[in-house]
C-alpha cells in the first residue's frame with residue numbers, strides 16, 4: 001500500500017514538474033516571439049518561434065540557403081527576423097556599427113561550435129573567441145607574421161606547389177582530357193598551407209587525392225559547425241567538436257613536430273615557415289600565447305597548444321577558403337570571354353615587357369590591377385562564407401537602420417546580400433565586371449571596399465587576407481599563361497552547397513597548352 005502511495009505521488013509530482021517545465025518553456029517562447037524591438041520585424045513567421053527554422057534553412061538549403069537570404073531581404077527590406085532572437089541586416093550604414101574597430105558587438109554563441117576540445121576541455125581560439133582581451137592578445141602576437149614583407153619570404157614554398165600543379169595540368173592538356181579543376185585547386189591550397197606552415201606539403205597534389213581524408217574531415221567539421229552553430233548549447237554535449245580535433249591531430253601528428261623539432265632547435269634552422277617563426281618568437285619571448293596551463297614543454301619552448309593553434313588556424317581558415325575563392329574566380333573568367341581576354345593582355349604584356357616573371361612574384365601580382373580586380377570581383381559574386389557573420393547587440397541595446405534592437409539580439413550582415421546592393425555596386429551587380437573596382441570614383445570605391453565582406457570586416461577581419469591574395473595572385477597568372485582554358489560542358493553548370501562555406505563542385509574544363517612567342521609549348 002505504501003508503495004502504491006509513493007508511486008501515485010511520484011506520478012503527480014512528475015506531472016507538476018513537467019507542466020511547470022513546459023509552461024516555462026512556452027512562456028519564454030511567447031516572450032521571445034513578441035519581444036519589443038523584434039516583434040515588429042518581418043520574416044518567416046516560424047523563424048520568430050523557433051531556431052529550428054535556421055537549422056532547416058541550413059539543412060534543406062544545402063544548395064540555396066545563401067540565396068534564401070537574398071530573397072528574404074528583397075521581399076522584406078533591410079531588417080529581417082531570421083530567428084527568435086536573430087536579425088539579418090542588409091544596410092551598409094550598419095557595417096561600421098556591427099563590425100567596426102573598438103566596437104562592443106561581440107561574436108555570437110554560434111562561434112562556440114568552432115571551439116575544439118583539447119586535453120579534456122573545450123579551449124578558446126583566435127577565430128571563435130568572444131573575449132576582446134583574449135582576441136587582442138592572440139592577434140597582436142602573430143599578426144606581423146601575416147604581413148606582406150613576412151609573406152614575401154614564403155614565396156618559394158608557394159612556387160613549389162604551383163610547379164607541381166602546372167605539371168599535372170600539362171598531363172591533362174597533353175591527353176586532351178576533361179578535368180574537374182575544383183579538387184586540384186583545393187589540393188593546391190592544402191599543400192601550400194602545409195608548405196608554409198612546416199615546410200612540408202601534405203602530398204595532395206603529388207598523389208592527386210585527399211591525403212589521409214584531411215579535406216573530407218574538414219568538410220564534416222564544417223557541416224557540424226553549420227548546423228550545431230544554430231543550437232550552440234548542444235556543442236558541449238556533443239563533446240565539443242570531436243571531429244575537429246581528430247582532423248587536426250591527423251594534420252599535425254606529434255611525430256611530425258618532433259621530426260622537425262630535432263633537439264628543440266627548429267627555429268634555429270632559419271626555415272621560412274610559420275612553425276619556425278612561432279617557435280623562434282616563443283623562445284625569444286616575443287610570443288606568449290594564452291594557454292600556459294596547456295603547455296607540456298618547458299615554459300620557454302613552443303607549447304603543444306600553440307602548435308595546435310597555429311595549425312588549426314592555418315589549415316581550417318586558410319585552405320578551403322582560398323580554394324573556394326580560386327574556383328569562383330576561374331569560373332567567372334571562363335564564363336566571361338571579354339574579361340578573360342582582357343586579363344590575358346595584362347598578363348602576356350607584363351611577361352613580354354619583363355615586368356612580370358613567368359612564375360609571378362607577389363610584387364608582380366600587386367602591380368597587375370586588372371588581375372587584382374578580377375580576384376575581388378570573383379569573391380564579390382561568390383563570397384566564401386555563406387552564412388551571416390553574427391554579432392550580439394551590446395549592453396543597453398542599439399539602433400540599427402533606425403530601429404531599436406534590445407541588447408543581446410544576434411545581428412549580422414550576409415555577404416551574399418550586401419554584395420548585391422545596387423546602391424553600392426551598381427545596377428549591374430549581377431555581372432562579373434572587374435572594371436567596377438578600377439573605374440569608379442574614389443568615394444564610390446571607398447564605399448565598395450567598406451561593403452566588401454568576403455574577408456569579414458573591422459577588428460575581426462581575416463588575418464590571412466594577404467596570404468590568400470598572394471597565393472591566388474601568383475597561381476592565376478601562372479595557369480593562364482601556360483594554358484588556354486574553356487568550360488567543357490556548356491550545358492552543365494557548377495553545383496553549389498552552402499553549409500558554412502558556399503562550396504562548389506563540378507568545374508569541368510578543357511585545357512590546351514599555350515604556345516610561347518618562339519613557338520614552343
Ligand code: HEM
Nearest residue numbers: 127314317318321322325384454455456460462463464468
Ligand atoms: C580567400 C581566402 C579567405 C577568405 C575568403 C577568408 C574569410 C574570412 C572571414 C570572412 C573571416 C571573418 C569571420 C567572421 O567574422 O566570423 C575570417 C577570419 C579569419 N581568417 Fe580568413 N579567409 C581566407 C583565408 C585565410 C587564411 C589563408 C588564413 C590563415 C592562414 C585565415 C585566417 C583567419 C583568421 C585567423 C581569422 C580570424 C580573425 C580574427 O577573429 O581576428 N584566413 N576569414
